[in-house]
Amino acid sequence: MFSSRRSLFVVAISFVIAVASHAQSNSSQWRIYASDGRSMQNWHGQATVQSINFERSKKYRWGGELGLIASTHMITEPKTWFGDGRQNVPAAGLSLLARHRFKDDTHFAQPFVEVSSGPMWATERVPAATSHFNFLSQLGVGYVFHPDRKMAWVVGWRFGHISNAGYGRLNSGLNVNSLMIGTQLR
Numbered sequence: 175m176f177s178s179r180r181s182l183f184v185v186a187i188s189f190v191i192a193v194a195s196h197a198q199s200n201s202s203q204w205r206i207y208a209s210d211g212r213s214m215q216n217w218h219g220q221a222t223v224q225s226i227n228f229e230r231s232k233k234y235r236w237g238g239e240l241g242l243i244a245s246t247h248m249i250t251e252p253k254t255w256f257g258d259g260r261q262n263v264p265a266a267g268l269s270l271l272a273r274h275r276f277k278d279d280t281h282f283a284q285p286f287v288e289v290s291s292g293p294m295w296a297t298e299r300v301p302a303a304t305s306h307f308n309f310l311s312q313l314g315v316g317y318v319f320h321p322d323r324k325m326a327w328v329v330g331w332r333f334g335h336i337s338n339a340g341y342g343r344l345n346s347g348l349n350v351n352s353l354m355i356g357t358q359l360r
Contacts (some may be wrong), residue, residue, distance in 0.1 A: 201232055201233060202230060202231065202232045202233075203230075203231060203232075203233070203358055203359060203360050204228070204229060204230045204231070204358075204359055205227070205228075205229040205231070205328060205356055205357065205358045205359070206226075206227070206228055206229075206356050206357055206359070207226075207227050207229075207328055207354050207355060207356020207357070208224070208225065208226050208227070208354065208355060208356060209223075209224070209225045209227065209332060209352040209353060209354035209355075210222070210223075210224050210225075210352060210353060211223050211224075211332070211334070211350045211351050211352025211353065212350065212351060213348040213349055213350045214349045214350075214351075216346070217257070218252055218255060218256070218257050218301055218302070218346060219251070219252035219257035220252075221249055221250060221251035221252070221300075221301065221348050221350070222249070222250045222251075223247055223248070223249050223250075223334070223336075223348075223350050223352065224247065224248045225245050225246065225247045225248075225352070226245065226246050227243050227244070227245045227354075227356070228243070228244045228245070229241055229242070229243045229244075229271065230242055231271060231273065233275075237274055237275050237276070237278075238272065238273060238274045238275070239271070239272070239273040239274075239275070240270075240271065240272055240273075241270075241271040241273070242268065242269070242270060242271065243267075243268070243269040243270075243271050243290055243292070244266075244267075244268055245266065245267045245268075245269070245294075245310075246264070246265070246266050247264070247265040247266070247267065247294070247296075248262055248263070248264060248265075249262070249263040249264075249265055249296065249300055250262050250263075251263060251300060251301060251302060251348075252301075252302055253302055254302050254303065255301075255302050255303035255344070261298060261302075263296050263297055263298040263300055264296070264297050265294055265295060265296035265297070265300065266294065266295055267292055267293060267294035267295070267310050268292050268293060269290040269291055269292030269310060269312070270290060270291060270292055271288060271289075271290040272288065272289050272290070273286050273287070273288035273289075274286060274287050274288070275318075275321075279321040279322040280322060281321070282319065282320065283317045283318070283319055284317060284318040284319075284321045285315070285316070285317055286315070286316055286317070286318065286330075287313075287314070287315050288312075288313070288314045288315075288316075289311075289312070289313050289314075290310075290311070290312045290314075291309065291310070291311040291312070292309065292310060293307065293308070293309055293310075294307070294308045294309065294310045294336065295307055295308075296308065300336060300348070301336075301346050301347070301348055303344055304338055304342050304343075304344045304345060304346060305338035305341075305342040305344075305345075307338065308336050308337060308338050308339075309336070309337060309338070309339050310334055310335070310336050311334065311335050311337075312332045312333065312334040312335075313332065313333050314330050314331060314332035314333070314354070315330055315331055316328060316329055316330020316331065316354070317329055317330065318358055321358070324359065324360050325357055325358070325359055325360075326357065326358040327355075327356075327357060327358075328354070328355070328356045328357065328358050329354070329355050330353075330354050331351070331352070331353055331354070332350075332351075332352045332354060333349070333350070333351055333352075334348075334349070334350040334352060335347060335348070335349055335350075336348040336350065
């Protein structure tokens, strides 16, 4: 799954940070989830993005959460700007998160909407011929099942945009639709 030791190292460090930060506060929670998605087809081809996310967030009275996401990604994309060949590109990112929950923890299923954004670094240029350094911005919706338990299930959909924000010579970006599944721990 991890094509380089660097990706595995980032996952290990992210896990340690999530566990340590969870131990510091009882009102905080953390999530571990995986996602799998595809970019929209364009003249450069299509990319797939598989991710593992470690998230720490804190709940607030207004039904919202603020948090931080550390993520690792495996991006399979065309090798060239013209869509030739395929390559697997490991990447890692750190994003700020804001989430709103529409019901309290007493309900069986708790719907949510979220937005996150932050920097991402890849070992190769993503998309090809653009930049190693990008930003990953996401908008998502989903459900937390049994949110009142110490371990709850999380299922959702995210739309993500990977782009260098125009600071590179080329900036075609990727628009990715992903499904995610994971767990929430208290």
